[in-house]
Amino acid sequence: MMLYLDNAATTLKKPLSVYATLFKSTLFSGGNAGRGGHKMSMDAVRAIVDTQDLIAQLFNIKKAENVVFTQNATYALNTAILGTMSNGGHIVVTEMDHNSVLRPACLSGNYTVVRADKSGYVHAEDVEKAVRKDTKLIVCTHASNVCGTIQPVYAIGRIAKKHKIPFLMDVAQTAGSIKIDAEKMNADMIAFSGHKGLMGPLGTGGLYVKSPEELAPLVTGGTGSNSESVSQPEFMPDKFHSGTMNTPAIKALGAGVKYVMKYGVDVIGKHEKMLSEKFKENLMNMDNVTIYGNDNSVATVAFNVANLGSEEVFEMLKGKAAVRAGYHCAPLAHRAIGTSDRGAVRASFGVFNSKNDVAKMTDYVYKISKNVSG
Structure with missing residues (x-):
């Protein structure tokens, strides 16, 4: 082999509980979350809420409803970056960031790339030097997907808080293997992958948004709520949950998070x-x-x-x-x-x-x- x-x-390998949950949820459930008041639909809603609660517990997030699910970390990062920069402004990114950060930042047309040293380490003081009066967002990966170097996210978070600038952290490479504390890290947004260290199925990920009122959704549409209105709901998580959710995969992601929390x-x-x-x-x-x-x-x-x-x-x-x-x-x-x-x-x-x-x-x-x- x-x-x-x-x-x-x-x-590649997932805990057996992830496979079992995905199988049972697909075969015996299948309800569309929020699209009806019947038991199967409500069970699907509960599955999403339960996984939100697990992510919130894992990342020390105070409001579990501020965790939204996406098909991957890329979608989450695009939602955070393009939603923040929808009205213009300047964004600070780093050399060690993934194209999931660099490409949407490039679309904004107004960004600064902070250089890293030869070991792939970004110095926090260089991030602060890149801050301008019109800076609306600071983004940094928690660890490089290329060489694994862990970045000084605690220090960068403190800098962002000092300048009252939202801090977006990409934890695709660290969730499940390094403790993540949204409060201590001063993370205003956290984009995570579900199919890596969290042991979930492919096509899972999500975004934590501390202040959802300040972020414009990337996609709007049916949410199963406020259906009488053509305006997107402002409450969470519906603001960012347009269209049918991949409930079986989200539920299986929850099983993966349980595994991570059980073993530590x-x-x-x-x-x-x-x-x-x-x-x-x-x-x-x-x-x-x-x-x-x-x-x-x-x-x-x-x-x-x-x-x-x-x-x-x-x-x-x-x-x-x-x-x-x-x-x-x-x-x-x-x-x-x-x-x-x-x-x-x-x-x-x-x-x-x-x-x-x-x-x-x-x-x-x-x-x-x-x-x-x-």
């Missing part, structure tokens, strides 16, 4: 970090292998072998290990760490990986490096 080390893209975010993060650190240690003992990032990172390891392109290494690993090569939808991050010419190979560890997986991947890379040096 092929070794799976692409958890930064999505967790710290326990999961510690296990994943142990594996990635062992892999890094092994790579450091090889000739012709370069590792990117720093020690303060999630369980994502970016590397290259000799002068080979990342795609060349990927081809050599094909059929043996599922990793990712190239630019990972984050071109400016590669500019920061010095891999703009060839991208990088990314191996990302998850809770269901083991020390045996580390040993196998180490052997695969060693053979490639040995052949190159020979």
Whole structure:
């Protein structure tokens, strides 16, 4: 069986409870949330509310109704950025952000990109220097999807609060493996992926909005509420829940969050970090292998072998290990760490990986490096 080390893209294995919930919800339920007063419709509403409550508990969010579900973190980030910038203004982003941030920021036409150092770390003081009188939003990823470097989000949150600017945090790479506290981080908005560390199905994600009255919805339409009016409801979560919700997947996401909470975010993060650190240690003992990032990172390891392109290494690993090569939808991050010419190979560890997986991947890379040096 092929070794799976692409958890930064999505967790391949999910807890059995996630599969069971998705199966039962699809086969035995099927009610459309808010589209009727019958039991199946109301059960669907309850499933969404229950998952909101779980996310709120996991992220220390005071108002669970301010958690809205989207089909992915990209949609959530677009909702937050374009909704905030709908009336113009300036936005601060960073080199380490994903294209899900950079592209909508680019659409605004008025943005500053804060540079990162060679390890992929953004210094908070540089974020503050980028703030202007017309700055309406500060965005930062919690951890890089390229090299795993964790950013100083607590410090950036304090800067945003000091200047009374909303702070949007992208936790796609950290939710489920690092504790996230909306209050302590001064996060006004949190965009999260459901199918990675939270163990949910593909096509799940969401957005926490502390002050929904200040954010314009990206999509409007049927909500099952205020149907007599052509105006979008202003109350939560209906303001951002237009159209039929993917209730079975949202319910299964809730099962994934329960799993994470049961075993503990710290326990999961510690296990994943142990594996990635062992892999890094092994790579450091090889000739012709370069590792990117720093020690303060999630369980994502970016590397290259000799002068080979990342795609060349990927081809050599094909059929043996599922990793990712190239630019990972984050071109400016590669500019920061010095891999703009060839991208990088990314191996990302998850809770269901083991020390045996580390040993196998180490052997695969060693053979490639040995052949190159020979």
